[in-house]
Amino acid sequence: MKFISIYFVLLVSLSVSAQTNDNDSTSLLVNDSLTIKIAPPTSVIVEDYKYDDADNLQLHWVPSIDDMPQDGKVVRYRIYQSTNNGSFVLVDSVNFSVNMKKIEGLAIDSTYQFMVSAVSKNYEAKSNKTITIQTEREWINFNLASLFLIALLITSAVIYFIETARRGKELFVRKIAGLEAVDEAIGRATEMGRPILFIPGIHDMDDVQTLAAITILGKVARQVADYDTKIRMPVARSLVMTAARETIKTAYQTAGRPDAYNDDMVNYITDEQFGYVAAVDGIMVREKPATIFLLGAFFAESLILAETGNSVGAIQIAGTARPAQLPFFIAACDFTLIGEELFAASAYLSGEPKMLGSLKGQDVGKAIAMGVIIVGVISITLGEAYGIEFFSNITSSIQSFFTVNK
Amino acid sequence: MELFGIWVAALLTLGIFSFLYKDNPVYKICESIFIGVSAGYWAIANFFDALHKKFWVGVFPTDGSDPNYMLWFGALLGVLMLLRLSSKIGWIARWPLAFIVGATAGLYMMLYFVSNAMNQVASTMRDVIVTSPETHLIMWGETIGSILIVIGVVSGLVYFFFSKEHKGVFGYTARVGIWFLMITFGAHFGYTVMSRMSLLIGRIDFLFRDWLHLLN
Structure with a gap:
């Protein structure tokens, strides 16, 4: 019995020892398998x-x-x-x-x-170390080569048309409904003895829409000076105020009436969007202008201004290139210059060779765009429908030409 | 203090809303407060953001970085702008204005040309008969969508073509273009009106919840 007990104890000891050894070896194996060795790039x-x-x-x-x-x-x-x-x-x-x-x-x-x-x-x-390197500056970005070529083409067309206009050839520009009404609107204000309100939007001079509005202001101010009508122009940007004063002053001088010009025709209100709107609305209901021009960059205030102008019975000519605001102008104003019509307006009204040439040059660009789109669409449709690789490649080439990687 | 703020905001809101009835002295007071406060705010904000943070800190850095001497050019333009206060040399103020207008036109010309012209042209060139890659059957939804995009873009371009009178086929195409524009504007109108309604609801919620405590 004693031997059996000793044998049992030995057996258990050996078993435990073996288990311990097994555990040790398993532990080592687990550690090895946890380390996921990988090769470097x-x-x-x-x-x-x-x-x-x-x-x-x-x-x-x-x-x-x-x-x-x-x-x-x-x-x-x-x-x-x-x-x-x-x-x-x-x-x-x-x-x-x-x-x-x-x-x-x-x-x-x-x-x-x-x-x-x-x-x-x-x-x-x-990995190993790379070579030692310094950065380099390139003076010409050849990624923009296609942009350069198309810009060159359109610019050449603009210069050609400017020179054509300068030589005295009459350049045709179709009638723009909103602009045909400018004379009538100014005449109406003159007859009624009420002021004209000119709102150039709420953006600064770094917005092309404001630039277009100031250009149109030049033409409007010239007529205002001729008719001796009162013009009022509240602005939301100090630079716009300066530019507008210069423009109106020049128009009065050109009309031969510099004495009639007054700096108070243009006054700064505030940069704050709705503070400006509150003030302009107040001016509209108190002074009841006969004609309101809403030309430039407008945002959430477009409907508020146009609706208030409509409520005081003014004839309203609006124009902006912001698609989200155009619906409100179309709904509440008498005439609306849609998108590029605003930019075309300045050329149309001035009749200057430079501006007309620029407008005609842009039309060349549009003609190119239309032609390229039509060719591209027909090619890719034929290529895909009949599996003709040649046609598909034409469209791919045109698309890669027109896709600019900066 | 918070209660005072809520009362001021509520009374100013009602004062501005009173314009819906007609112009009145309360609206005039609210309008003047709004303009005065905002003009003052922007004057201070411009002073600290432009003159101090951009110019002063830029030319006299305190963090050990190199001074940005280009900022003096901007400062010079700003000083030239102030010369218009002088009757004798006020004409010099036209120079910074001309610089801003010219630089803006030059900078934005290529930017807009890429985004509004070249990328649009590339994206409009699409297969107008769209078929399923697996079954080779025409996918009518995508096909109609592609056709509408191409017709919309081309007819829209025709509408904005100023060198030809809108007569005959050209005139009909331009009319299609204006239809596309009007449908787009209609969609924009509905979308924007809905977002304005949410602004109105926000203001009414403020009046009834925060001011009058009529809503929980």
Whole structure:
């Protein structure tokens, strides 16, 4: 019995010992399997980023051979940068399967070196260092070559038409309904003895719509000066006030009535959108202008202004290039200049060769656009319907020409 | 203090709403407060944002960075603008104005040309008979959509073509273009009116909930 007990104790001891050894070996095996060793990315190449202001570099690499999406071993790549031969610091990381990165925000007078590492859950394999490189500045961006060619074509057309107009040839511009009404609207204000209100929108002089409005103001002010009608122009931007005063003053001088000009014709209200609207609405109901021009860049205030103008019985001529505000002007105003009509208006009203030539040149651009669209649509439709690669390639070529990569 | 603010906001809101009846002294007071406060606010905001934060900090940096001497050019233009206060040399004020207008036109010309012309042309060139890749059957929804886009763009361009009278086929095409524009404007109108209604609801909610406590 005693031997049996000793044998049993030995057996249990051996068993426990064996178990412990088994556990130890399992532990080692588990640690080994947790470390997901991976190969580093190779052929890491850094080169200058083309057509920039010397502030970018382009980094490429061949992904790690363990970068298989189905395995999920490589989770990301880390990018290390050394500046002016300093130590490498982590600057960015990208997801697995990615093999390039644009390095931004660099300086032209520094040198750079890079290293890319593949990262698994618990392992990082670093590549070799790249060559040392400096950024370069290019003076011409050839990515914009197609833009340059088309701009050159349209500009040539503009110059041609300007010269044609200067030689005295009459350039035809179709009638624009809203502009035909300008004379009538100013005449109406003169007959009624009430002022004309000119609202140039709420944007500054850095908006082409405001520029167009100021150009039209020149023509309106000239007629106002001739008819001795009162004009009132509240503005929301100080620069617009300065430009408008200059424009009206010039118009009065051209009309031979500089003494009739007064700086108070144009007055600044506030930059605040709805503060400006509240003031203009007040002016409308108190002064009851016979004619209101709403030309320029308008936003949420468009309907408020147009509706108030309508309620005081004024004849309203509006124009903006903002599609979201045009519906309100169309609903509440007598005449509306839609989009480009606003820009065409200045040329139409002035009759100056420069402006007319510019308008005709833009028409050349539109004709080109129409022709190209029609050719492109027919080609791609025939190409896809009958499987003719030649036709599909025509459209692809045109599309790539018109797609500008900055 | 918060209660005082709510009362001021509520009374000003009602004062502005009173304009819906007709112009009145209460509206005039609210209008003057609005204009005065906003003009004062923008004067201070421009002073600190432009003169201090951009110019002063830019040319006299305190964080060890290099001064940006280009900002002096902007400051010079600003000073020239102020010369209009002088009757003798006020004409110099036209120079900064001409600079702003010219620079703006130049900067935006290419920007708009790319986004509003070239990219539009490239996107409009599309297959107008769209078929399913699997069954090769015509997908009517996509086909009609593509045809409408092409017709809309071309007829719209015809409408904005100023060198030819809108007569004959050209005139009919332009009329199709204006129809497309009007339908688009109608959709915009409905969408915007709905968003304005939500603004009105917000204001009424403020009056009834925060001011009168009639809503929980």
